[in-house]
Amino acid sequence: MTTPRNARTAAPAVGAAEPSAKPVERGIPEATVARLPVYLRALTGLSDTGVDTCSSEELAAAAGVNSAKLRKDLSYLGSYGTRGVGYDVEYLRYQIAREIGVTQDWPVVIVGIGNLGHALANYSGFSSRGFRIVALLDADPRRQGEDVGGLGIRPFEEIERLVEEHHVAIGVIATPAVAAQHVCDRLVAAGVTSILNFAPAVLTVPHGVDVRKVDLSIELQILAYHEQRKALADPGSDAVPDALPSGLAPLAADGVVSR
Amino acid sequence: MTTPRNARTAAPAVGAAEPSAKPVERGIPEATVARLPVYLRALTGLSDTGVDTCSSEELAAAAGVNSAKLRKDLSYLGSYGTRGVGYDVEYLRYQIAREIGVTQDWPVVIVGIGNLGHALANYSGFSSRGFRIVALLDADPRRQGEDVGGLGIRPFEEIERLVEEHHVAIGVIATPAVAAQHVCDRLVAAGVTSILNFAPAVLTVPHGVDVRKVDLSIELQILAYHEQRKALADPGSDAVPDALPSGLAPLAADGVVSR
DNA sequence: AGCTGTGAACGCATTCACAGCC
DNA sequence: GGCTGTGAATGCGTTCACAGCT
Structure with a gap:
């Protein structure tokens, strides 16, 4: 298994009680x-x-x-x-x-143009797969104006204007963890209803807003867990971190394997 | 749960081996x-x-x-x-x-030091969470020798030597998709048994090797799917992508409302 | 004959609700 | 009285195996 689970924060139910006939929810799992x-x-x-x-x-x-x-x-x-x-x-x-829904392009803003933000802004895979980056935002004045992949970095304060101007529904947060919730709130207030969060923080959003989280060190930690179990199952290996954890149970040989 | 657990003492004495307690297979989901x-x-x-x-x-x-x-x-x-x-x-x-398994550091190599690789190499979250980047590798001679976050970029050919020298069990692939399988094979041959793959490619690995995949545009596409449904459920919204399907294929006649 | 599409069976994950302990 | 730990119940996702169509 490879992809994060649990993405939705809110149910898709938009109206409270349904008066007229809805075309029946499609309900793809x-x-x-x-x-x-x-x-x-x-x-x-x-x-x-x-x-x-x-x-x-x-x-x-x-x-x-x-x-x-x-x-x-x-x-x-x-x-x-x-x-x-x-x-x-x-x-x-x-x-x-x-x-x-990617037969046409979705406009996207990226907030936080540090190392990761730069990489995202330059990532060509977005444009070829249904997304168009329309604005880069950063709170640090020293970064503003800098050109990244053909777009200038704008001050964070312009967020409402830019979201409205480009009809942005999807925002990417690549800020430090401390700033993430505030950025999220401003994005949501400006009208963004889907957020991809790279900051290592748990975001709270209103009903109806979707958040997905990508966390690099969590992925590595999951690998480390399985790696540790392999090392314990096979004491001959030396691919073990410097110190051994104390007395953990050996694991059945077949262990955990992904494809 | 059936297996009784032995609560051990708080003392973080790493390295103290437990004598002969042989609990049971843990099996954490x-x-x-x-x-x-x-x-x-x-x-x-x-x-x-x-x-x-x-x-x-x-x-x-x-x-x-x-x-x-x-x-x-x-x-x-x-x-x-x-x-x-x-x-x-x-x-x-x-x-x-x-x-x-992160009470001590796991040595990690990163292969492919483009935009994303740079960001990963500079990401401080790794070192504080149980990982230590010990080598950066890239096949492009123009990048080699460049200093990124205190480490020089090494030629890809040195991979076997570096993996062995640092007892590396975990590798990160941040190359273009076409190179990913080859890089993966070399990593595995060198002894790496856990791989975090950022390249948009399906990797084939031998039994016993774990792969986790992080795919940025897939995350965005999942958001787009839900976003599209919100837009359809609420026709008043204007947070809908600009254009309509551009006759990419025949027979789109049945439209969006059916079923 | 071959391959899709799908009910039914199975297994895993989440939630419920309460027994057990502080 | 309060909070953890956990069987039991429920819900979801995957796999099986075959009916149905070309």
Whole structure:
């Protein structure tokens, strides 16, 4: 398992009591939603290498999942394959892109242009995958005006103006942890309703705002946990940190393995 | 839970080997493992603000989870709280750090020192959370020798030597996607058994090697999916991307409202 | 004959609710 | 009285296995 779980902060229910008939919630499971971008990328890869039809087995291999899961996931979107044949790569690709909502670009702002913010601002993967960075913001006056990837860094105070001007719904926080909640509040007040948070802080947001968190040292710590167990299971190895932890239980040989 | 837990003493005496206690297979659920670092950080925060005891309710709030889940998670580690009172912050913090395996530093190499690699190399959160970057590697000769955060960038060819010399078990891949599998193979061949992959590629590794993937544009796409649904549920909003689907594929006729 | 799409079975994770201890 | 630790209940996600279509 690889992706963070638990992303949503609030239920999608917008109105309280529903007066008229709603078209019935589609209800794609969250775990499936998290894999759709992976399938999208795999399809793009196949498409680039000239493949125009593929079986669930092939696509699953390219995406790094098993084929039963892939078929189940796709079944939530509709019946886009052909029995006995497989999937049309271009067609399926478009359907998934449409379902995710990246058939057109989402404007995004990045707040906090330190090392990580710089890297994000220069990351070409965003523009090719449905996002367009429209503003970079930083509170430090010394950074303002600096050009990063073709955009100038603006003062944080302009946040409301920029969000409104560009109709921004998605914001990225790459500030130090102490600033994160304040930045978040200002983003939300300005109208942003989805936030990708790189700061190591727990954000509190109002109902209806989504937050996803990416935390680099948490990922490493999860690896460390498994690594420690491997080391304990195999005392011959020397790939162990300098001091050994005291008397932990040895683990069954098969241990934890990801693909 | 069936296995009784031996609460050990608070003394952070790392290295003292326990004689012959052979408990049972621990088997902490993966979902719990992924949250332990979050609890660890929350505890560190509480500790820094002078709190020395907390209830499951308080700690859960600081970590952004509900208290039932927190208590369940902690119960897999042992009985480290006191009924009617709560948890000793320092004690619990040490127990979790020990369980994760970050009571001492893990040496880490980073491969691919582009924008993201730079950011990672400069990220201070690693060193304070159980990791020590011991080498930076890049295949591009123009980058080699450059100093980043006090370390020189080494040629990729030295990977085997560096991994062995520093007993590295964990590697970080921050290269372009095309290079990722090759870098991964070399890392594994050199003895690395845990990999944190930032490249947008599916890595194939032998049994026994763990891979975790962090993909920035996938996180954004997941947000976009939910954002799109909010926009559809609330047509009054104007936080919708600029254009409409651009005939990328035929037969988009059924539109967005169906099913 | 081959491959998709899906109900049913299974297993894991979360939540509930309360027994057990301070 | 208050809070932890945990079986039991519930809910979700994955896997199985095969019906249904080409």
